Amino acid sequence: MVQLFKYLLKSTKSPARAHFRPSFLDTLRLTVRGGHGGNGLPKYGGVGGQGGCVYFVAKEGHTLRKVAQSLKDKRVHATSGEDSSKLSIFGRRGGDQRIEVPVGVQVYDEQHKLLADLNEDEASCIVAGGGTGGCTGNNFLGRPGESRIVNLDLKLIADVGLVGFPNAGKSTLLKAISNAKPKIAAYPFTTIRPQIGTIEYSDLRSISLADLPGLIEGAHANFGMGHKFLKHIERTRLLLFIVDIFGFQLSPRHPHRDCLANIYALNKELELYDPTLLEKPCLLLLNKMDKEGAQDILAKVEPSIRDLSVGLAECPEEVRPSRVLKFEHILPISAKNATRISQVKKQLRKTLDELAEEQLVVDGQVLKEQLQQRVGIRGPKIT
Numbered sequence: 001m002v003q004l005f006k007y008l009l010k011s012t013k014s015p016a017r018a019h020f021r022p023s024f025l026d027t028l029r030l031t032v033r034g035g036h037g038g039n040g041l042p043k044y045g046g047v048g049g050q051g052g053c054v055y056f057v058a059k060e061g062h063t064l065r066k067v068a069q070s071l072k073d074k075r076v077h078a079t080s081g082e083d084s085s086k087l088s089i090f091g092r093r094g095g096d097q098r099i100e101v102p103v104g105v106q107v108y109d110e111q112h113k114l115l116a117d118l119n120e121d122e123a124s125c126i127v128a129g130g131g132t133g134g135c136t137g138n139n140f141l142g143r144p145g146e147s148r149i150v151n152l153d154l155k156l157i158a159d160v161g162l163v164g165f166p167n168a169g170k171s172t173l174l175k176a177i178s179n180a181k182p183k184i185a186a187y188p189f190t191t192i193r194p195q196i197g198t199i200e201y202s203d204l205r206s207i208s209l210a211d212l213p214g215l216i217e218g219a220h221a222n223f224g225m226g227h228k229f230l231k232h233i234e235r236t237r238l239l240l241f242i243v244d245i246f247g248f249q250l251s252p253r254h255p256h257r258d259c260l261a262n263i264y265a266l267n268k269e270l271e272l273y274d275p276t277l278l279e280k281p282c283l284l285l286l287n288k289m290d291k292e293g294a295q296d297i298l299a300k301v302e303p304s305i306r307d308l309s310v311g312l313a314e315c316p317e318e319v320r321p322s323r324v325l326k327f328e329h330i331l332p333i334s335a336k337n338a339t340r341i342s343q344v345k346k347q348l349r350k351t352l353d354e355l356a357e358e359q360l361v362v363d364g365q366v367l368k369e370q371l372q373q374r375v376g377i378r379g380p381k382i383t
């Protein structure tokens with residue numbers, strides 16, 4: 001009977017747990033410890049085996065949730081090195097612990113010092129070295145391995161980051177332009193976790209587009225879901241801003257901001273979070289152009305959007321940025337009716353290709369300088 005009750009309770013609890021469990025995990029804290037070095041054997045000058053180390057390897061498709069599930073107590077220990085013995089003068093090395101983590105993970109120590117940035121497949125780093133084996137230098141006593149607490153912080157890597165306030169139409173655009181299937185509803189904060197879609201082109205090239213939800217005024221100060229999503233923008237190469245042409249009001253307690261004020265507010269949020277974000281190339285989409293009156297608003301605000309510094313003085317002080325964005329392109333669209341979506345697709349591709357070309361030139365220049373330094377003045381002339 002007791003068993004039956006236990007079983008029934010378990011079966012009623014699990015759906016609720018599953019419902020409340022946040023499905024997107026982007027930070028994880030682990031305790032890692034390298035193996036102890038084995039002891040040496042003074043009589044024969046035997047050397048103990050080195051302790052194994054703990055290392056992380058980035059794997060495409062892996063998630064932090066999988067890591068958390070595989071390490072129940074969030075502790076990882078490598079095994080100790082073998083002691084030296086009469087039969088084995090050199091003790092065997094301890095076994096390493098390999099932990100697979102998602103691509104895009106940054107590893108920090110307790111003092112928030114960056115230990116490694118695993119931003120490509122198969123990138124790896126040692127997070128806890130093994131202790132040295134006992135030998136003459138340490139009185140034949142093996143040393144303990146390194147031990148520390150590490151924080152894994154996942155920052156998504158996408159070519160394009162979609163930046164906009166709630167209800168602007170980010171999910172609708174993502175659905176229209178890519179293979180993603182986000183949830184769409186007529187109320188703010190429908191999207192509660194980052195969504196990534198892939199845009200495919202006829203020449204088989206594809207680019208990734210991340211919808212970064214939860215951006216509101218004050219997000220830079222961690223208001224709302226603040227940094228949880230803003231941090232993902234850092235890893236994108238291009239920012240795609242999207243605003244509702246009719247403006248946005250977060251709640252009846254907040255002021256209604258028109259489309260131009262929203263652009264300034266987005267500008268200010270990024271500036272306060274990390275001013276270097278303003279240096280990224282950016283495009284602007286003015287959404288919901290299918291609605292009545294949209295064309296009139298567009299005609300009125302377009303000149304001010306083309307040069308944001310012009311209307312800065314009239315912008316409400318609380319959303320006034322000190323440095324304004326310069327959009328490379330401005331496109332009025334209707335995400336709902338898929339109007340001008342193919343143009344957005346083309347423009348994204350064009351801008352990213354241009355960026356890649358510029359990067360190629362920079363990389364070439366760096367390589368040339370490195371070669372010149374290595375070969376020196378007596379080597380062959382590098383042109």
Ligand SMILES: Nc1nc2c(ncn2[C@@H]2O[C@H](COP(=O)(O)OP(=O)(O)OP(=O)(O)O)[C@@H](O)[C@H]2O)c(=O)[nH]1
Nearest residue numbers: 167168169170171172186188189190191334335336
């Ligand atoms: N008329 C019109 N409505 C649109 C358009 N794009 C989106 N909407 C509507 O605007 C509402 C919000 O759209 P979403 O795509 O969920 O907006 P979001 O920016 O993802 O919102 P959050 O999930 O809160 O971040 C929905 O009711 C959409 O149907 C458009 O081009 N025209």
